[in-house]
Amino acid sequence: MHIHRLEKVWLVIGVVLLIVFLGVLGIGAFAMGMQPPTGGHTIDPEKVSETYPFNNPGLEQIDDNEYNAYMIAYAFGFTPAKMEIPLGAKVHFQVTSPDVVHGFQITGTTVNLMAIPGEVNHYTYTFDKPGEYLVLCNEYCGAGHEFMATTIIVK
Amino acid sequence: MSRDRVEKNKEHSLKGTLASVLILGGFITLTWLGVYLLFINR
Numbered sequence: 001m002h003i004h005r006l007e008k009v010w011l012v013i014g015v016v017l018l019i020v021f022l023g024v025l026g027i028g029a030f031a032m033g034m035q036p037p038t039g040g041h042t043i044d045p046e047k048v049s050e051t052y053p054f055n056n057p058g059l060e061q062i063d064d065n066e067y068n069a070y071m072i073a074y075a076f077g078f079t080p081a082k083m084e085i086p087l088g089a090k091v092h093f094q095v096t097s098p099d100v101v102h103g104f105q106i107t108g109t110t111v112n113l114m115a116i117p118g119e120v121n122h123y124t125y126t127f128d129k130p131g132e133y134l135v136l137c138n139e140y141c142g143a144g145h146e147f148m149a150t151t152i153i154v155k
Numbered sequence: 156m157s158r159d160r161v162e163k164n165k166e167h168s169l170k171g172t173l174a175s176v177l178i179l180g181g182f183i184t185l186t187w188l189g190v191y192l193l194f195i196n197r
Contacts, residue, residue: 006169010176017184024191110197 037113037121041094045117048072048098059083059091066090073102073115076144078135084153090126103138106152114139127154 003011028034048054053070058080060068069091072079085091095104097115104113106125113121127133137148 004166004169006173010173010180013177013180017180021187108197110194 037123038116038119039122041120041122042118043096043120045096045098048096053094054096059085062092067092069093071095071104073097073104073137073148075099075102075142076137076148078104078137078148078150081150082153083150084155085127087130087154088126088128089154090124093123093125094120095123096120100141101139102141102148103136105136105138107134107136109133112138130155 043051043054049072053060053068054072057070057072060070062068065086065088067085067089069083069085071083071093073095074097093104093111093113095113095115096119097117099117101117102115104115104121105111109125109127111123111125113123115121131154133152133154135150135152137145141148
Protein backbone atom coordinates (compact mmCIF):
# COMPACT_ATOMS: atom_id res chain seq x y z
CA MET A 1 0.00 0.00 0.00
CA HIS A 2 1.30 3.39 -0.93
CA ILE A 3 1.13 6.12 1.72
CA HIS A 4 2.04 9.70 0.96
CA ARG A 5 5.16 10.95 2.78
CA LEU A 6 3.33 13.76 4.58
CA GLU A 7 0.54 11.36 5.50
CA LYS A 8 3.14 9.21 7.27
CA VAL A 9 4.28 12.28 9.22
CA TRP A 10 0.87 13.01 10.72
CA LEU A 11 0.08 9.34 11.26
CA VAL A 12 3.25 8.98 13.37
CA ILE A 13 2.40 12.15 15.33
CA GLY A 14 -1.16 10.89 15.93
CA VAL A 15 -0.01 7.46 17.10
CA VAL A 16 2.60 9.00 19.45
CA LEU A 17 -0.07 11.30 20.95
CA LEU A 18 -2.42 8.35 21.47
CA ILE A 19 0.35 6.40 23.22
CA VAL A 20 1.10 9.40 25.49
CA PHE A 21 -2.57 10.04 26.38
CA LEU A 22 -3.38 6.37 27.01
CA GLY A 23 -0.05 5.89 28.80
CA VAL A 24 -0.85 8.66 31.28
CA LEU A 25 -4.29 7.13 31.84
CA GLY A 26 -2.85 3.63 32.26
CA ILE A 27 -0.10 4.71 34.67
CA GLY A 28 -2.70 6.61 36.75
CA ALA A 29 -5.08 3.66 36.82
CA PHE A 30 -2.75 0.70 37.25
CA ALA A 31 0.43 2.08 38.85
CA MET A 32 -0.97 4.91 40.99
CA GLY A 33 -4.28 3.27 41.85
CA MET A 34 -6.54 6.09 40.65
CA GLN A 35 -10.10 4.88 40.30
CA PRO A 36 -13.46 6.34 39.40
CA PRO A 37 -15.39 7.55 42.49
CA THR A 38 -18.18 4.99 42.02
CA GLY A 39 -17.17 1.44 42.79
CA GLY A 40 -19.81 -0.93 44.07
CA HIS A 41 -20.28 0.59 47.53
CA THR A 42 -24.07 0.63 47.85
CA ILE A 43 -26.49 1.88 50.49
CA ASP A 44 -30.25 1.92 50.93
CA PRO A 45 -31.10 5.53 49.98
CA GLU A 46 -34.19 5.53 52.22
CA LYS A 47 -32.15 4.58 55.28
CA VAL A 48 -29.12 6.85 54.81
CA SER A 49 -29.60 8.66 58.14
CA GLU A 50 -29.79 5.33 60.03
CA THR A 51 -26.96 3.56 58.24
CA TYR A 52 -23.39 3.63 59.56
CA PRO A 53 -21.37 5.83 58.92
CA PHE A 54 -23.97 8.29 57.64
CA ASN A 55 -25.93 8.20 60.91
CA ASN A 56 -23.07 10.35 62.23
CA PRO A 57 -21.73 12.36 59.28
CA GLY A 58 -18.54 14.39 59.59
CA LEU A 59 -14.83 13.86 60.06
CA GLU A 60 -13.46 10.69 61.59
CA GLN A 61 -9.76 10.46 62.37
CA ILE A 62 -8.26 7.18 61.21
CA ASP A 63 -4.56 7.96 61.46
CA ASP A 64 -2.10 10.74 62.18
CA ASN A 65 -3.52 13.56 59.99
CA GLU A 66 -5.63 11.13 57.96
CA TYR A 67 -9.40 11.28 58.07
CA ASN A 68 -12.58 9.84 56.66
CA ALA A 69 -15.18 12.48 55.80
CA TYR A 70 -18.73 11.16 55.59
CA MET A 71 -21.03 13.63 53.87
CA ILE A 72 -24.64 13.60 52.75
CA ALA A 73 -25.81 15.78 49.89
CA TYR A 74 -29.56 16.35 50.10
CA ALA A 75 -32.11 18.72 48.60
CA PHE A 76 -30.92 21.42 49.25
CA GLY A 77 -27.79 21.33 51.35
CA PHE A 78 -24.92 19.29 52.75
CA THR A 79 -24.49 17.49 56.07
CA PRO A 80 -22.43 18.40 58.02
CA ALA A 81 -23.12 22.05 57.25
CA LYS A 82 -19.64 23.20 58.23
CA MET A 83 -16.47 21.23 58.50
CA GLU A 84 -12.97 22.08 59.73
CA ILE A 85 -10.08 20.12 58.36
CA PRO A 86 -6.52 20.38 59.74
CA LEU A 87 -3.92 21.68 57.31
CA GLY A 88 -2.08 18.94 55.43
CA ALA A 89 -4.71 16.32 56.25
CA LYS A 90 -5.36 13.49 53.85
CA VAL A 91 -9.13 13.16 53.64
CA HIS A 92 -11.05 10.21 52.22
CA PHE A 93 -14.43 11.61 51.23
CA GLN A 94 -17.46 9.34 51.15
CA VAL A 95 -20.53 11.02 49.73
CA THR A 96 -24.06 9.83 49.14
CA SER A 97 -27.55 11.22 48.63
CA PRO A 98 -30.90 10.25 50.20
CA ASP A 99 -33.05 11.81 47.45
CA VAL A 100 -31.88 12.76 43.96
CA VAL A 101 -28.56 13.04 42.16
CA HIS A 102 -26.42 15.91 43.45
CA GLY A 103 -22.93 17.16 42.74
CA PHE A 104 -20.16 17.48 45.30
CA GLN A 105 -17.47 19.84 44.10
CA ILE A 106 -14.88 21.51 46.29
CA THR A 107 -13.88 24.50 44.21
CA GLY A 108 -10.21 24.89 43.39
CA THR A 109 -9.50 21.22 44.07
CA THR A 110 -9.85 17.99 42.12
CA VAL A 111 -12.70 16.85 44.39
CA ASN A 112 -15.66 16.61 42.05
CA LEU A 113 -18.10 13.77 42.63
CA MET A 114 -21.66 12.88 41.94
CA ALA A 115 -23.78 12.09 44.98
CA ILE A 116 -26.02 9.29 43.76
CA PRO A 117 -28.89 7.81 45.80
CA GLY A 118 -27.99 4.19 46.53
CA GLU A 119 -24.27 4.65 45.90
CA VAL A 120 -21.45 5.84 48.13
CA ASN A 121 -18.79 7.62 46.10
CA HIS A 122 -15.19 7.85 47.25
CA TYR A 123 -12.42 10.34 46.64
CA THR A 124 -9.17 11.08 48.45
CA TYR A 125 -7.66 14.55 48.65
CA THR A 126 -4.83 16.12 50.65
CA PHE A 127 -5.43 19.72 51.78
CA ASP A 128 -2.04 21.45 51.49
CA LYS A 129 -3.31 25.04 51.32
CA PRO A 130 -5.15 26.75 54.20
CA GLY A 131 -8.32 28.69 53.56
CA GLU A 132 -12.06 28.51 53.07
CA TYR A 133 -13.15 26.09 50.40
CA LEU A 134 -16.54 26.51 48.81
CA VAL A 135 -18.48 23.28 48.29
CA LEU A 136 -21.07 23.35 45.54
CA CYS A 137 -23.71 21.11 44.05
CA ASN A 138 -22.96 21.06 40.33
CA GLU A 139 -25.82 18.80 39.20
CA TYR A 140 -29.15 20.51 38.76
CA CYS A 141 -31.26 18.91 41.51
CA GLY A 142 -34.39 21.04 41.84
CA ALA A 143 -35.82 24.45 42.67
CA GLY A 144 -33.29 25.16 45.45
CA HIS A 145 -30.23 23.99 43.56
CA GLU A 146 -28.51 27.37 43.58
CA PHE A 147 -28.71 27.58 47.39
CA MET A 148 -26.98 24.26 47.84
CA ALA A 149 -23.52 25.11 49.11
CA THR A 150 -21.35 24.79 52.19
CA THR A 151 -17.86 25.67 53.35
CA ILE A 152 -14.88 23.62 54.37
CA ILE A 153 -12.31 25.45 56.48
CA VAL A 154 -8.75 24.23 56.29
CA LYS A 155 -6.40 25.55 58.99
CA MET B 156 -4.10 9.45 -23.63
CA SER B 157 -1.15 7.81 -21.92
CA ARG B 158 0.01 11.22 -20.81
CA ASP B 159 -3.33 11.92 -19.08
CA ARG B 160 -2.98 8.69 -17.20
CA VAL B 161 0.43 9.64 -15.91
CA GLU B 162 -0.97 13.00 -14.75
CA LYS B 163 -3.76 11.27 -12.80
CA ASN B 164 -1.37 8.97 -10.97
CA LYS B 165 0.85 11.84 -9.90
CA GLU B 166 0.73 12.63 -6.19
CA HIS B 167 -1.26 15.62 -5.07
CA SER B 168 0.41 18.15 -2.84
CA LEU B 169 -0.70 17.52 0.74
CA LYS B 170 1.06 20.49 2.30
CA GLY B 171 -2.20 22.28 3.11
CA THR B 172 -3.64 19.11 4.61
CA LEU B 173 -0.51 18.60 6.71
CA ALA B 174 -0.74 22.17 7.96
CA SER B 175 -4.39 21.83 8.98
CA VAL B 176 -3.76 18.44 10.62
CA LEU B 177 -0.85 19.92 12.60
CA ILE B 178 -2.91 22.95 13.66
CA LEU B 179 -5.74 20.70 14.87
CA GLY B 180 -3.26 18.31 16.53
CA GLY B 181 -1.53 21.23 18.23
CA PHE B 182 -4.85 22.53 19.54
CA ILE B 183 -5.79 19.11 20.94
CA THR B 184 -2.35 18.69 22.55
CA LEU B 185 -2.37 22.17 24.12
CA THR B 186 -5.88 21.83 25.56
CA TRP B 187 -5.06 18.33 26.86
CA LEU B 188 -1.86 19.65 28.48
CA GLY B 189 -3.79 22.58 29.97
CA VAL B 190 -6.35 20.30 31.62
CA TYR B 191 -3.63 17.88 32.76
CA LEU B 192 -1.55 20.65 34.37
CA LEU B 193 -4.66 22.08 36.07
CA PHE B 194 -5.36 18.63 37.53
CA ILE B 195 -1.76 18.18 38.67
CA ASN B 196 -1.59 21.62 40.31
CA ARG B 197 -4.82 21.29 42.29
